Amino acid sequence: MGRLYILCKALPFGLRSAPKLVTAVADGLSWALQCEGVVNSLHYLDDFFFWSEANSPNCACALSTAVLLCLKLGLPVAAQKVVGPATTIVFLSILIDSAGQEVRLPDDKLVWLRQELRSWGDKRAATKRQLQSLIGLLSHVAKVVRPGRPFLRSLIDAMMIPQRQNQKVRLNLQCRGDIVWWQEFLLAWNGVGFFPGGPLRATLYSDASGQWGCGAFVLGSAEWLQQKSQDPSPRPRGGLDVQELDGEARVLLVQGLSASSRYTYGAGKRRYLSFCARANLNPLPASEATLCHFVAHLATEGLRAQSISGYLAAVRHLSIEAGFAPLPRGECPRLAYVLKGVSRSQVAAPKPRRLPITPHILLSLKDAWERETIDAYSAWLFWAISLTAFFGCFRIGELTRTDLFTCPAVEVGDVSFEGDPVRARIHLWFSKTDTSGAGADNILGSTGDPLCPVTALGNYLQTRPAGPGALFVSAGGSPVSRAFFVTAVSTALLAAGVSSNGILAIASG
Template sequence: MPRGRGCVRPQRLSRSNTARQPEPASSATRSQQPSNRGRKRTAEVPLEDFVDERVSQTNAVEKIQRISSGSRSATSPSPRIPLERLRFRARTLLQGGLAPNTRSTYDTALNAFRIFLSEYNLSLQWPISIQNIVFFISYCFERGMASKTITTYVAGLNYFHKLSGFYDISKIFMVSKLLEGCKKSRKSHDNRAPITKQVLKILCDMLPLCCYNAYETRLFTTLFIFAYFGLFRISELVVPKVLESRDVLWNSDISIIDNSKVLICLRHSKTNKTGVPVYLKLPKEKDNLCPVNALSNFLSMRPKTQGPLFIHNDSSPVTGTQFSAVLSKCVLRARLSFGCCYKTHSFRIGRATDLAIMGVPAKAIMKAGRWNSDCYKLYIR
């Protein structure tokens, strides 16, 4: 063909050039491709959905690898682990990365968000639209929730959001400013009263009148004394539910050294992100409120079974509800002022207050209470 203006010389396509040009995807193929936009997820189990989706993607990749590596005869040094076991392990690892109480709080946040959506006939879709998050924050504020509660709820939504592979809600400028506005517009006040050593003695004196036998009296006396001197969170001492006992203090975690101090191995804690046990020492006191004597007397009566340290005479573990109920009975019996303000966290608040009054350095108070920041100041009354 003669060359001239308007004539285009045909180009030869090499194999490499041909391979780079993707074939146009059909409508059926495009509909099968995952997309974050408009995707709906089951709200009850976002964690399991997330793991199951990743496992299904792994199945597809595994099939391709088997086809592409059919000519190779390499043998694996160990048997192949079933995907069901990997899926189970992924779930347990994800759950282990979050304290049980925090996970329960985040579940409550998700449930509150679902209630908000149903009230306004909105559907729960992942990723969550920024507009719905903004309305949810305003909704919580109008319902009279404290700014800390609203911030916690948003953190719970953000946890499930990021777990599903979506954007970080906390990085949205409007969200951060709304939370800041909630904090400035509705300043919360912690009205929990401190259980100081003086109040602790009054409560322990009330236990024989509130407990139905000598064993229960000794059990809760030791619990009260440990909660105070160890600055324990209630979740570190007693179980939230009867069937959940792996994260609390066990009898194998404690020992009495030379009848002069109690050595405690705290395996699980709210602020312990590394999983490395923390060791605490409770020295002997000269008065009746002594953790060494209280523990020694309790162990002499405790059933000889392995498991949670604080158990009833029938070997069932003490729950958080039972602890709160006994504390309320003692406060009511003692007729303490502001009785409704004494909560389970009051032991921790009272010990921090006493240490500050005694002039204990700030770093020592932080270490005793396992605080990682100066938030311990909020506990000093």
């Protein structure tokens, strides 16, 4: 702009490269502190931590040097975050107590963590973003709870399956077991962990050679040792190490399956090995009789034929991993008939036909809501949702919230009125058939009768609580959930004397 230059004095919030840039500046400051004689320091991004021996002025001196150096270099210092020297300090949300040799979680964070885990008690599925948030939280807690890290493995494996952030994955028995472990542990845990063992007294470096044997030395001393090979057998020139190739082949064998297949097969393999242990059967090599017994066991536990076929594929891969030849698919006639028997015994019951909602039923709903609902606002709300979905061919899940972690696809700012006669334009950001988020505009025309969607939507918006957010909200301002609206429709149909068997297909009306 002419000879003027615009300079950003702060990094934009959410910038992906911000941590790298901040770390580069902090590394430079750490080097400058070392040049000033401050040795005992570490930092994570822009949080610095200094320490020294007990009853020593070195810590206070290091803190004073760091503050003065930041002021000299023009780096801002948050005065309210400068703490110490002290024997108890909070660093990266972990309370460090050097006098008691303890690390603790602050009380408020411990209470919040228990509440967060309690909300996962009844979950059977979660999105990739939800799992990432939970794993990040528990990984941070594992800095204090050192035995807790192994109880994150199944959650990490489940998190790697979805490709998109909003894609859901089923939480298997192992995932729910890990969550239960954290719930039970945190319920009795007071948030205190102990410092690890004392400092290392020596650092030992070692190496080995097929020709010269092995050797080691202690860092900072003159102590060393060497041991010649008992049976020196150097590899001939141009030869190959079969053991090394065998290890590489095993790695490639594991990578031959995708992450989702490894996750699914892992559950099937554990189920099969557990069954063989309980039935006192030899799991490998897998015989046709053992597989028939396994299929019968799964069928009695209520598994569908398609799921049982997946478990058999896992057993086949288990045999290949162990070096056994799997049973040829065409040479197990008894197993094939057992699978057919499972399929025929589990004939799915026909789904009830979803009848469309007609204009007559809509008027019956309106009359029931006006008579039965507690307040007039709820009647306007339900009526506006019904006519918007009916005339706009919307799915109810596009206008309402389907769970606690997703927002409706339509917000109040996406609705506009235009033209003469007046019509409503609704912008739909995403849908079941538009997962990429291209978006589309939906036009609702004025009908001039009691079933006019434009009139119903306008009357509702006049009474809607002010503020941005979802288009359809309750009187308290929270988005209307799909379950809440479906319950309201079912109750109104019952009050109107209309059979509600499947009559919830508003869009198909």
